Amino acid sequence: MIWKHFLPAGLTILFAAPYTLGDASDEFAGRGQILVLNTTNIGSATPNDRIGCLNKHGMLTLSDCAIFTHSDGIPHLSTSEGGCSFQNPRMPTNEDSIYGRNTRAWSCSDHAKPDGTPVSETYYSLNGLDYPLICHGNLACYYDIVANPSPSNANPAPVWGYYWGSQQMTAPPGHWQVAWLWVQV
Numbered sequence: 209m210i211w212k213h214f215l216p217a218g219l220t221i222l223f224a225a226p227y228t229l230g231d232a233s234d235e236f237a238g239r240g241q242i243l244v245l246n247t248t249n250i251g252s253a254t255p256n257d258r259i260g261c262l263n264k265h266g267m268l269t270l271s272d273c274a275i276f277t278h279s280d281g282i283p284h285l286s287t288s289e290g291g292c293s294f295q296n297p298r299m300p301t302n303e304d305s306i307y308g309r310n311t312r313a314w315s316c317s318d319h320a321k322p323d324g325t326p327v328s329e330t331y332y333s334l335n336g337l338d339y340p341l342i343c344h345g346n347l348a349c350y351y352d353i354v355a356n357p358s359p360s361n362a363n364p365a366p367v368w369g370y371y372w373g374s375q376q377m378t379a380p381p382g383h384w385q386v387a388w389l390w391v392q393v
Contacts, residue, residue: 236333236340236390241273243389244367248378250334250341250349253387259357262388264289266316267364268353274316275393278331285331290318293327294369302352302368304380313366314351333390342388344369355384 245257261273264287274287283291292314299313319327333340334349343349350370357365370385372378379385 232337232340233333233335235392236331236342237278238392239275239277240390240392242276242342243273243391244268244351244353245341245387245389246384247387248350248385250337250387253339253341253389255339255389255391257387258389259386262314262367263361263364264316265364266292266314266367268357268367269361269364272361272364276316278390283327284329285316287316289316291327292316293319293329295319295327295329300366302380304383305352305368305371306376306380307371307373308352308368311369311371313368340390342390349387351386351388352379352383353386355379355382357384 242262243255243258244260244262245253245255246259247253247257260268260270262276263269263272264274266287276292277286278284283293285292294312294314296312296315296317296319298319299315302308302311302313329344331342331344333342341349348369352368352370354365370379
């Protein structure tokens, strides 16, 4: 009965695996900066993948990194400019994306819904990752930027949610799939 020899090793791997994985989800709290990582795999993303950060308006910049506040209330993520979301009607849409063409770029401002209530979206980090990568919605842990960004602090670039489907399995042509890394300050 060969299975008797492999069963203990298999059980050890099965039960020990959850304890050997990283868990940085508790680090997504308080105040921090959001770094933008060029990655298509959140499981292997590291700070070395950094291509920039988000400024106080929620846009990609090289070094004008804003301080964000993560809270349990509304707004869930904010800067000195106000709450952050993908719902600001003044932001550009992602015209290059088949599935995201009607979605707005992320922004942080004092914009509100037409009825005057504050705009809020929920952001979180997944358990089991080595770094606190920021997700939103239903396991939406990737974002979309124009490829080869050269944003300056004076000319930041928009960031959209990442959408895909059967007609577009990757980022739109000329775009990169990226992730957001929370760095506590």
